[in-house]
Amino acid sequence: MTTRIAKQKTPGDLLKAVQEKTKVNLNVCYQCKKCSIGCPVADQAESPPSEIIRRLQLGAGDELLQTGLIWTCLSCETCYARCPNQINFAAVVDALKSLAVEKGVADPQGDAPLFNRLFLNAVESYGRAYDLQVIALYKLGTGSLKQDVDKFPAMLKKGKMAILPPSGADKGRIRRIFKKAAQNKGTKA
Amino acid sequence: MKYAYYPGCSAHSTARDMHESCLAVAKALGIELNEIKGWTCCGASAAHQTDRKLAASLASANLLLAKQMGMDMVVNCAACYNRSKVANYEIIHSEEIRQSVADCLGQSYDGSQPVRHFVEILLKDLGLPALRKKIINPLKGLKTASYYGCYLVRPPEATGFDDPENPTILESLIDVMGGENVEWSGKVDCCGGMQNLTRTEITVRRSAAVIGMAQAAGAECIVVACPMCQISLDVRQADMEKLLGKHYRMPVIYITQLLGLALGISPKKLGFDRLMVSPAAVLKTTKAAV
Structure with missing residues (x-):
């Protein structure tokens, strides 16, 4: 699928904020997609975990905070447990959630x-x-x-x-x- | 065998059956559980989704109290177990979290307090041979699906519970109790419990998938060690039937409840009457008087 990345005044701000909050190094992701395959809610998300990482790397902005996955995530941590590079994607989702709340981005379904x-x-x-x-x-x-x-x-x-x-x-x-x-x-x- | 016991908030609300059966089983086995005085909430999923430092500090408050008691901390709620283990792990691995916890608690804490799930002490401290001697009412081949969910096994580097993809601690206990373990592939899948109120349909569908797998494997009941899983699988069965038009009627029972039966404790004392889906078929198979 095609994902549009909004042009930011300062690309990579969101990536920087996430990395600061979590200390997770997202650059070591090589898109093996084990996280997305194991994710129990990936089928309902516009972007599965591996794609969210890619979007962050490519300089995604606040539109990523409206992506469904951060509010459908079950914190089951299967993504983190199976990542060959120990990327704590569950912590990344938590960080995206708290950034969404700080920036006042509403939860689309459920609250x-x-x-x-x-x-x-x-x-x-x-x-x-x-x-x-x-x-x-x-x-x-x-x-x-x-x-x-x-x-x-x-x-x-x-x-x-x-x-x-x-x-x-x-x-x-x-x-x-x-x-x-x-x-x-x-x-x- | 003496331990500092952390019941967790659900012990007095949605998981009274878990708490009651844990205390009854501990008493029957001569395991001394000393409730931590003044214990507070571990922060649950609300805290870690909001602020990692707050989450680590809330869990550490109890870990420090247990440390002062000088005993291993025993937790029977898989979610509290998880938060406590993750707090220890983060404090050990992150200077920033360690400093923040020290500031919040007004006391430094190094992440060293041992945290054990109740089933771990049954297996490792009491041991299966000693447990076998206490079984007076074997489960007579009751077909059980042991369900671990997420919190016991993930993240593996923090919980260190068992094999994270194929844990077998619950199965080894069922084996000693005289039950029959079914082979199934859903034991570390997620029940969707965290979205139980916020995105209910996700929970209903996830939990239905788990029960469906256990049913297909021929299980007569699902055995759990986590109150989030128990509530999702048990209370939400009515919603699954409405949404998916299928009948489940699968009893979802805490491992400590089933062990209590095998130890000859009455179902009433083990909180069997609190379950939403009737456990009558299980009690009939095991011939325990209601």
């Missing part, structure tokens, strides 16, 4: 950034995950309240989901971690 934010907010408040709150707020936020509503009565009855928020975590410790991590995010080590 992983919202889910992640809600999940981490609950962890920051309670020190542990609180499924029921995260799921309810996510469904409110994405207008998908009706989806899965059939499952909750049985899950709650069977004790397959906690109703009350978690207790027992060292909350002071967790808040310090979040505060410090937010401060560190802006600075380059």
Whole structure:
């Protein structure tokens, strides 16, 4: 297939940002495509993993942040496990995701950034995950309240989901971690 | 055998059955699990998708607590196991991550705390001969498909769990319990669990593919060691039937639940009543009283 690479004012900016975030050397990729063959969601993506690497090498810009794969990726890490040159492509996808969020590029289907934010907010408040709150707020936020509503009565009855928020975590410790991590995010080590 | 035990958040919510069966089995085998006081979330997939340094720091908070207890940390949730192992690996291999973790925790940590999955201590510390002696209710040839998913085996350099493409730890436990392992090729495929809420159809299709492979191999149940896999394969079966028009009715059971049965523990104490897809056929084969 033909992939158009948008002309950048400064080509390679995205590649540089990804390499800075991950310390992964994408230049060692020789397009053996083992990552794409093993990827369980490659068939649904406009560009499979090996092609994303190639696009980054060729100086792709922010249009790459809208590519489906970064939001369909399952973090199964099959790409990384099978890469003959140990390219951590799973980390590359994480970096592309956080760059997409920083640059405000919306998730085309589903809303992983919202889910992640809600999940981490609950962890920051309670020190542990609180499924029921995260799921309810996510469904409110994405207008998908009706989806899965059939499952909750049985899950709650069977004790397959906690109703009350978690207790027992060292909350002071967790808040310090979040505060410090937010401060560190802006600075380059 | 004494360990620092990290239950993980799902132990009190979507994976109470995993937690209950782990504690019951440990007690029956004389394995002392000391819950880490004040433990906090490992960060799960939300943290590593957002900020690698935050992810490593959240996991390290618990690793440091375990280190202070002076025992190996035992984790029964494959996802928490993965995050803890990856944190150790990154801290050892990246000065930048190590410094960031030290800053976030206000304490330096060198990535040296041993992290073990519960099935690893069964195999390596207790050992199969000792386990065999404790089996009082053998599984009577129950056909099981052992499913590892992603988190136990990948990335292999960080988890070091077993052969990353063909792990056999679960099969060796099933063998000792008197079950019959089916040969199948789906054991390290992904269930799609990470997109369970965000891109549900991906999860439904991935999980259906996994169950389909186990069915084709003649399995009567799928055995798991990860709460993400358990939820995807079990709770999503109703959605698979709706989307794909096929019937699955495949019980998805934690390895510790099945081991508990073999050790003669009652299904109730092992959380069998919490499973969404009825395990009645499995309990009937193994002749355990519900």
